[in-house]
Amino acid sequence: MSDLFAFNGAEGAGYAQPEPISDEFAIPDKLRRSTLPRWPRASEPEIVRHYTWLSTRSHGIDSGFYPLGSCTMKHNPRVNERIVQMPGMNDLHALAPASHLQGMMAIFHEMQEMLAHCAGMDTVTLQPVAGAQGEFTAMRCIQEYHREIGQANRDKVIVPDSAHGTNPASAAMCGYEIIEIPSLENGRLDLDALRAVVGDDTAAMMITNPSTLGIFEPEIAEAAEIVHEAGGQMYYDGANFNAILGKTNPGMMGFDAVHYNLHKTFSQPHGGGGPGAGPIGVKAHLSDYLPAPLVVAEEDEEGEVWFDWYDPPKSIGKVQQWHGNSGATVRAWAFYRRYGRDLEKMSEHAVLNANYLRHRIMNPSKEVRDAIHAMPVDGAPTDVVKHEFTLSMTPVKDATGVTGKDVAKRLLDYGYMAPTLYFPMIVPECLMLEPTETESKEAIDQFADDFLNILTEDPEIVKTAPHDTPVKRVDEVWAARNLVLRHPMDD
Amino acid sequence: MSDLFAFNGAEGAGYAQPEPISDEFAIPDKLRRSTLPRWPRASEPEIVRHYTWLSTRSHGIDSGFYPLGSCTMKHNPRVNERIVQMPGMNDLHALAPASHLQGMMAIFHEMQEMLAHCAGMDTVTLQPVAGAQGEFTAMRCIQEYHREIGQANRDKVIVPDSAHGTNPASAAMCGYEIIEIPSLENGRLDLDALRAVVGDDTAAMMITNPSTLGIFEPEIAEAAEIVHEAGGQMYYDGANFNAILGKTNPGMMGFDAVHYNLHKTFSQPHGGGGPGAGPIGVKAHLSDYLPAPLVVAEEDEEGEVWFDWYDPPKSIGKVQQWHGNSGATVRAWAFYRRYGRDLEKMSEHAVLNANYLRHRIMNPSKEVRDAIHAMPVDGAPTDVVKHEFTLSMTPVKDATGVTGKDVAKRLLDYGYMAPTLYFPMIVPECLMLEPTETESKEAIDQFADDFLNILTEDPEIVKTAPHDTPVKRVDEVWAARNLVLRHPMDD
């Protein structure tokens, strides 16, 4: 065990810096700090070893299969990391004049265009720094649009019960009231339920397609028509965009606004929770409301291109203080360039891998089948899924008492990250699996075999899993009850 | 388990390169390769995961305490790695004109001077790429020197029986006959034994001080006198230089030539076995024989310094085709700059840590002492050691059957690299420990406690160790008997 606060070197002996160029500065008496923070006193060797040790207690995609549904945990091409560490990126100032940022703005411009094209939108801003912030930003644009056209009364946002939690949370932050509509038995969007709630107080409907169940909503265009007829806007949660590039796009489906999770579709290293990037694209009628600034390209007489900042005339202002997660934009640019028009192949393989994994799990050999206590069932019945799928572990629970969570924990023992657990909430004992396109057939086969094997194991072993992880099952209730949120410094 | 040769993608689907700029080239029919090597067919995601997995099955200094005696496994400051990856280093060509290499040559020149100063030598070459090659190079210089002065008959090299294996091996490669002299009971150099073998056939004596037992040879100057009187040269194996910087130097002790293990004293990452760098320094009478080229500095009228290559007039030629391990030289330069004249502090702390560890192990609390089956004994009795020390585990073996090797393997279970085992050969059941200056008191205390604890454990547990490592005890005999030296490709 390595404890940062046990590093206990002599005062001032750690990491050295050059001397201040002057000590002729003053701090007002009242504001002079009396005691320094109790940070560790360590030398570089200790710190390097500490964080190396910590890293060995974490699991990333680089460590193994990471089928965390809805998160699109794909491989991160390493050159992208090299690029963001290059001079001219990490050492740029956001407020430098445009003449200092032409290379970066060229990349921004290309990304705006590419993202708009892929989603069938007219205008894209790169400012939002996460999917949730993209949702919030787009809803703010819709809100201002409605205010501008005299429909400030539209104060309700419709979301299916299968929606990701950020959808209602983002809309609520704008001040909207949330109307949740139930899904059909088969997990699909219920058009009747939608019809029942739309009206002239409908600001928008927020929905993702393929849905969080991994299935394509065949009646999406009809839904859009219903909402549009009522005067509402259609918002596309782009978290599942990885499934459809080149096959369809939100514009065709009738959406007015969309966010992209660059950290899903365009492979950002998720870094233990972020950073991400959540650009949004909108149709022309919403373009003037986008956060400022966008990048525009101007060509002079000699054909030289100059990039400039542009503030949309009715802009909602800013949602992040600078230009969003520029570094994420540059990584995503490098990723996109690696695929180019083969982004379509990317989606094909994401869908191929998901269907193949589903097939392998749902069709065990007779021998394996006979050994299994109970088989999971489809979260939503369907012939093909898109990039992910859900399994309900209810039959397993009924037969053995082994919950979805138990299976998830047991998978950790096999060296896997667990699938997404208990989301979407409408599937009981839900496991949600998304292999992504960067897993090999062998890796998928192996996972399927191991998954099925768990269903044959002694339920006691599964219920008490994990056994071979850095720590055993963690007591989350204890944490919430005791709230030890920092080192007490008293030992 | 990850097996590189199980990666089995479709032909040509892996890592992409730009197309050749022309396919108008010919390979003579007879020389056209018929089948490509059976290398893996893998995509970047698979390769990244493979090597990540492999790395988690290896232990470096970054993973934990690494008291591998004689190897000086100290922390590698990370900025050094950054520097060698910078433009102007990795992308330099060794045969570029000197005008293209001025920055590198400036660093070389500074290193030549610094190393000469620290060792009390007159001239330094950076060409040898490892300690062993340094030994070989210096012995070649001595050989040519003797030939030049008409003493080609000097064909014997004296080494103490405690010498590192490379010493006799390097001398033998030059064509010398090796005379091994036994150490005294207390591990020290036996001057009488030396006197008995020196003569007019003595080319040189090779010795390290502090010796491989970690003790300073008090009579080193006397030994040098004996050898010099017989017309021989004194060669200093610099592997243990970490102990004495600023306190003494081989020049003062009477040595004529010395190698430096930059990868020990000056912190190169050892990289699983290398690269290292083994510059040598010599006294003036040997300077003309050094390998070509050296770097010299010339100042012009305006005080501008120009660096040039210089071929010593009687040079033995080359021992490596280029300029040696230039990257290692640059890392060592960055390391030296970090310490400057505090290199003396470095040695002080290396010695402090070694003595403290020895003290902690040899002086357990009464309680611990009572629980111990048997205590190890000093490899060589002495008041103070230098940067390392040896323990003989013979009492432990006699009492419990637990060998030095068993204890070494058991240490692996505690998260440590084992000490050097069974070297020097003159200490029975030898463990050789070198903590280096970059271990904290806490880390040393913990290691000492764990080491002592092993001596209290059930001998069966120790004899069958390790238990908690990626694999259990490896059968070296099986490997030597079966010689499976590559993947058979038939499974």
Next chain:
Amino acid sequence: MVDQLPNLGREAEMLAAMGMDSIDDLFTDIPEHVRRVDPLDLPSPQTEEEILREARMLLGTNVSVDSRPSFLGAGLYSNYVPTMVAMLATRGEFLTAYTPYQPEVSQGILQAMWEFQTMVSELVGLPVSNVSMYDASTAAAEALTCAVRVHDRKAAQKSTVYVSELVPPHRMSVIENYTQGAEIAIKILPHDEDGMLDLTAAAAAEGACAVYVEQPNALGLLDPGLCELKSMIGENTALVVGVQPVSLGLVSPPGDYGADIVVGEGQPFGIGPTAGGPIYGLFACSQAYIRQMPGRIVGLSRDSDGERAFTLTLSTREQHIRRHRATSNICSNETLIALMGAMHMALLGPEGLEKLAQRNAGACATTKAALLAIDGIEMVHPNGVHFNEFAIRLPRPSVDLLTFLDEECEITGGFDLSQWWPERENELLVCATDQIDAEDIEELAEGIRDWLEASK
């Protein structure tokens, strides 16, 4: 052809296993009328080599703050980040992990974030920190909505917060976007001639839900008056303070003078200005706000063997559980950059932090002295004590000087304050961090003198 797909060329085999013939069989669920017909109008895939070459070319046209003397700060600061930070943070286990939903295989990042919380808590003098917000502006905005949720029930001035007039407009815009949904009224707190908060006016904030001020403020001024605020506004009004965290090596932690919530740009710890992102926002608070705070929090716990273990906690505040009643919509955050910040802080240690603050203060003071010595240059706040930056008044618009310095001297001279406040046309905000040396300052002074000369 793209080279990132391990199953390229093996589609047939996999489809056959499923009883399918072609990739199209996988997309039969997309109705005709929403099916794309044309392929994506995008260029061919490129190789790693080609992308790297093009990136080098494009980024090479940027003018970075490291490539020349740069006095541009205004909320993003250049500073030296130790090599260790990038080398360790890019280890795959950190880099390629997602939110630690499975604590058993995420102890590393969880412990690192718990340590981060501890170091931030120590730095700002408050007991609780989360594991990062998007940036300082969203942190400030969510601090205000958080304070309203906590205090509104008892507040005399319902849904009302007071914000310093010196908050930079970009940050202010974010605050407005984030607070308008909850219909929060924002009242502005004026400053006096010396750039100090007008404490008399601030008294009006009593009974509101929160007051938001910055220390140092946007003009680099340290304001001792802020120490009086908490006693003026009372227990039921949250004092929210925005900080430049490096300053806290010399300046009192706001917790010591009564701050209830402290926010700020964590960026100077761990990462360069990086064109403004990804960076990370700091968010720390006192106990009373815990259940209303936004963002992820790591707590200590134990495993089924009773061993120490860490886990995300208090997640019932979050969107994935509480949905539209969540304390915030934040889901992906900036953990990786916060991790880099933690590594940087851990390496600095207490005295390293102090030294870093001294280096920044020393560079600022030296720059100030050098510019003051120039005829024609005035301090906007001659009585002020500055950290990192200060405003000077020029005889002509600062944009002229900036252009001159940029084009004639290859110096990035600072920030034209009229971009924030049009009335400050002749004012320039000059920032000096630890990365500015005496030579840079001399060059700047020289350049300004030349400009003054040239325009005579």
Next chain:
Amino acid sequence: MVDQLPNLGREAEMLAAMGMDSIDDLFTDIPEHVRRVDPLDLPSPQTEEEILREARMLLGTNVSVDSRPSFLGAGLYSNYVPTMVAMLATRGEFLTAYTPYQPEVSQGILQAMWEFQTMVSELVGLPVSNVSMYDASTAAAEALTCAVRVHDRKAAQKSTVYVSELVPPHRMSVIENYTQGAEIAIKILPHDEDGMLDLTAAAAAEGACAVYVEQPNALGLLDPGLCELKSMIGENTALVVGVQPVSLGLVSPPGDYGADIVVGEGQPFGIGPTAGGPIYGLFACSQAYIRQMPGRIVGLSRDSDGERAFTLTLSTREQHIRRHRATSNICSNETLIALMGAMHMALLGPEGLEKLAQRNAGACATTKAALLAIDGIEMVHPNGVHFNEFAIRLPRPSVDLLTFLDEECEITGGFDLSQWWPERENELLVCATDQIDAEDIEELAEGIRDWLEASK
């Protein structure tokens, strides 16, 4: 003060535990007469920041092959190394480990080296490879001493080896240094006008211990005649072939035409030219040489549970066991660079290797065609087939052209062959790797035309 010592400032505490008063007590064993009195005459310690700044300044004055068109090869080749390589090889577990003496905690590097052995074996067509030599020259030298140890007993020409006259002098010098101790006689094998080995003369090598030739040779020539050598010299004489490993994507592995030992510079796989080091030497051989080969070797084994495991093996050949009777003195080797090579090879795969060879061959052919088209430029070996490089003959000394190209055109034009062979004063060795594009070639041709013009 230096910042790398965790126990700085804690000396007293540690000394006290040992009953000592001062650091000097630790050095009482050094007798007065060998005690240094003056402190080291070295500068003050510097911080990471300062060292990095100075390194950037110093290395920045170097002119690298990546910063301009460079046609300099001659044994060190510029090539693109995928980003993944440096990022993964610098993981601390690889970077900071030493020789895997404890296989139980070194399975990663051991397996990686076993895989390296396999890939090298496949590449060169021989069953055994070690885990690296210092460089190609020491590999060649130790191949010869190894061959002498194996064959000397039965050899008709005792202690005699034959070496191609086209081996570059620097490599030759290393060979001489390494072989003189064993009193090995080196005889030189001549070449014909076309730069092909003179096979008639080579017949004289029968009965010697070894023949050393290179494919391609130092002038870039592929020599089909080498395929005849083994049958001429027979079983009891080792055929040792030096290779540029990238060429083996197109060219027969020497094992296929009878080589007993293959050596070469591994450098193009895994690392840039890096001023000539650290790089790594390849060494592969057939079964008969295993027990006499130099260097470390990894073997498959099993652990006490019967699980697959790897370990160093055949160590009884090595100096730490056999001391002066060891097969070589090599101890520290170049494993880390070999690991980088392995990663590069693994990522390329078979077709990637072929493509890389094609790119090199294509660039070489295009360059050759472009230069041949210039009036006044002649091929030294017009009938030759070249890989990577070729020699041209100029009307005047090549050093003149190189200076002109360097100073006037910012091109590194190649290698002045008179540095190796004084009689080749007017000959220039021009190399084009995968990193040379059509534009570079055009610039070179242009530069040469300008030089010819200027000197008319």
